[in-house]
Amino acid sequence: MKRTLNIDTLKKIGEDVILKGWVNSIRTHGKITFIDLRDETGITQIVLKEKLDLKPEYILEILGEVKERPDNMKNAEIITGSIEIKAKNIKVLSKAKTMPFPIDNDGYEINEKHRLEYRYIDLKRERLKKNLQKRFETIFLMRKILKEKGFTEIETPILTKSTPEGARDFVVPSRNFKGLFYALPQSPQQYKQLLISAGFEKYFQIARCLRDEDPRGDRQPEFTQLDLEMAFPESEKDIMDLIEEIYIKVVKELFKEKHITEIPFPKMTYKEALQKYGTDKPDLRKNKEDKNELAFWFITDFPMFEWKEEYKKWGAMHHPFTLPQEKNIEEIKKNPKNILAHQFDLVLNGFEIGGGSLRTHDVLMLKTCFEVMNHSEKETKEQFKHYFDAFEYGIPPHGGIASGLDRFFAVVFNENSIREVIAFPKTGDNKDLMLKAPDKISKEQLKELGLK
């Protein structure tokens, strides 16, 4: 006989079924025992007359008959509360030790170090199950929307090259070339632009990005972005319209309890945001008490350059590939401070959930931007040869956006920390408490990598 899911027992009253699942709870009454059996579809009550040595979280296979409960014994709280299973045979598929902490609550009050060390137990929690399930449904819907719009999802490498700009790179030593290193990608930025040059006019990827910086409640060393890029946008508005459409569809289909403050998403310049709210990611909800309000906002016209006091030089506010609004090369060199870019952020309830822009596709302009940021021509050529080469072989005007999905999920799931929307997150100093990573490697490995 094939296994029946808990939810399907409702259709099988009077029949024998085989159920498989976890013991959620046990209630014994002398000569009668009730087991709440849990599987992914819900909980079903099992009734048995014999005494068995069972404990919570044991994994069972149960042969029994589905019986409708008398009216006064029905339980509206559980999905199969109108029936129960009269057990005929129970097989223990797996025993279980007592859990290290309770799993029948939301878990917020438990010290996170315990939750992260035993994450595979923490994930039994209903709340986290729902978060991950909904996360999947959202990403699935995003893929569907983008496919319908003619986008192609393309995987880009995880082993790549360290770049001088941006965040600290995670680095991987090369075995074949001792003393040389790969870097893990901070984003697929360069790869996706090169895909555009190859003629993939609409690219996207649910992309893992890695940055070796200190985490926060809304940051992890590795995180997931909806990364997309398109050829021939008329302006950055095309990109804003697309990401707006995606988020509106996602909210309307999957987060029906939520309401969006204003559609279309309002726009505000960077300058205005700083003047009015003192931040480039203002929380513009009308009612901050309202758990279900989603205030999406575009912050536009970011400055192209930013003075980096630490290095005493200009850096890119977003990244060096952003297209300046100023077309005059001399003006850019003279007054980097005044140059705005075709760049915008998408902000949600005070969190930056995306940054997009038109990219520079003109080689001279690109060189100018690197020059302002004080990269010598030689250095630029060394670091970005492939990039400049590709541009010289021809690349259409293009632009795109990267949207941080973890932050979006944290907001729509009403979570304070993105750790609650990631299956196996890291701690505040980038450790994996469960696997105990990072960790030492053997002398043999070190030697093989030329590190000792």
Place this chain on the structure above:
RNA sequence: GGACCCGUGGCGAAAUUGGUUAUCGUACCUCCCUGUCACGGAGGGGGCUGCCGGUUCGAGUCCGGUCGGGUCCGCCA
């Protein structure tokens, strides 16, 4: 790199101003119970109060250090 908060049985909490045998809930174990669904009832075991040192007649409580976790600043093209 910096600032702040926290650490008490498995888990969550309590313990006047430093004062006797560290308390409670839950989980766990044993027994009783044929209708519970957070079942109920009776009993029981479990702690060098993260670790090291200091102050004191006396430290869970005060001080210093250390380890672990969290929040924020820096950082995050």
